[in-house]
Amino acid sequence: MANVLVADDDGHIREVVRFALEKAGHAVTEAADGKVALDIFRSQPVDLVVLDIIMPEVDGIEVCRKMREKRQVPVVFLSSRDDELDRILGLEIGADDYVTKPFSPRELVARVKAVLRRSTAAAEPGEDTPLRRGALSLDLQRYQCLWEEKPVVLTVTEFALLRSLMGTPGRVYVRSELVDRAWGYGHHITERTVDSHIRRIRKKLSEAGGDPIETVYGVGYRLRTE
Numbered sequence: 001m002a003n004v005l006v007a008d009d010d011g012h013i014r015e016v017v018r019f020a021l022e023k024a025g026h027a028v029t030e031a032a033d034g035k036v037a038l039d040i041f042r043s044q045p046v047d048l049v050v051l052d053i054i055m056p057e058v059d060g061i062e063v064c065r066k067m068r069e070k071r072q073v074p075v076v077f078l079s080s081r082d083d084e085l086d087r088i089l090g091l092e093i094g095a096d097d098y099v100t101k102p103f104s105p106r107e108l109v110a111r112v113k114a115v116l117r118r119s120t121a122a123a124e125p126g127e128d129t130p131l132r133r134g135a136l137s138l139d140l141q142r143y144q145c146l147w148e149e150k151p152v153v154l155t156v157t158e159f160a161l162l163r164s165l166m167g168t169p170g171r172v173y174v175r176s177e178l179v180d181r182a183w184g185y186g187h188h189i190t191e192r193t194v195d196s197h198i199r200r201i202r203k204k205l206s207e208a209g210g211d212p213i214e215t216v217y218g219v220g221y222r223l224r225t226e
Contacts, residue, residue, distance in 0.1 A: 002026050002047035002116050007037035007063065008078060009055050013101070017050055020105035021112065034058025041067055048116055050108070051095075053079040061093060068094050074115045074156050078103070092196055096157045097183070114183060119143070119156035131166050133223060136205070136212055138163055147208035157182055158201050161194075165213065165223040174220040 004026045006017045011032070018028045029044065031037035035057040041049070049067065053060040064075055075094065080101040096115045099108055131138040135148045143159055145152040154162065160182040164173060173181075175194045182197075198213065198221055205211050212224045 002112075003045050004028050004048050004050060004112065005031060005037060005040055005044075005046045006050045007031040007034065007055065007060070008050075008052040009033055010052070013052070013078070016105055017108065020109050021050075024109045024113070026112070032056075034060065034063040037063050038066055041073070042070070046073055048074045048076065048112060048119075050076050050078060050112070053077055064093050064095060072153055072155055074119050076108075076111055076115060092200065094155050094200070096155055098193075115156060118160050118182070131163070133166050133169050134212065135210055136166070138166060147205055147210055150208050152204050152208050154201065154204065158197055158204075161197055162201055165221060169223040170225040172216045172220050172222045178220070 004021050006014055006021070006028055007030075008014050008017070009032050014030045014032070018030060021028050029040055029046075031040055033056045037049070037051070037055075038058065040046070049064075051060045051063060055063070058066075060077065060079075064077075067073055067075070072094070074096045076097045076099060077095045078099055078101060096118075097111045099111060131140065137146045138144070138159070139146070140163070143156070145154050145159065145162065161178055164178055164181040175191045178194055198215075202211050202213050205213070214222050214224050216222060
């Protein structure tokens with residue numbers, strides 16, 4: 001069971017999401033605007049946030065930014081606007097998934113389950129030792145990324161993508177493979193969404209002092225072996 005914060009100014013949407021998530025076994029707290037959402041986030045344990053983009057007081061984009069300043073809680077965005085600008089903007093500030101209204105409650109529950117699985121999954125047998133590739137290391141137990149022993153804060157989706165690339169350095173992963181590994185099978189994630197996440201990972205690693213990811217134009221991405 002996870003503690004899920006649902007922030008949306010539409011009471012009917014909140015009711016539908018609450019019913020679906022509680023039926024799936026989660027504890028749900030509601031917020032009708034961005035300010036209340038931030039107050040709850042700061043005062044209560046929250047494992048995941050379902051966040052509408054357009055809200056009174058503080059909009060969803062700003063709410064996500066402020067949450068990211070505190071810690072990397074998983075965020076699933078909701079929006080009634082199905083344009084690519086909103087989608088990319090949401091992912092650029094660290095959202096882990098994106099669902100467009102109107103949506104299927106079953107689909108939303110599946111998305112939440114997938115994001116929580118990536119963020120809380122216990123390490124598999126043989127994965128108690130961190131992955132190391134040159135100056136880059138991933139601690140699979142603590143979900144921690146280091147570059148030359150300096151912490152690099154990643155979202156759970158960014159962590160999953162980087163983990164995939166580190167699994168076989170030098171191998172080129174096409175975008176569809178990365179979607180399956182990071183989001184799970186059956187997700188309709190666009191190539192631009194993958195590119196957006198990879199761009200964020202590279203920016204964070206560059207700020208820490210390096211960038212081992214290489215773009216193979218027209219194909220996908222790989223981790224350099226040198």
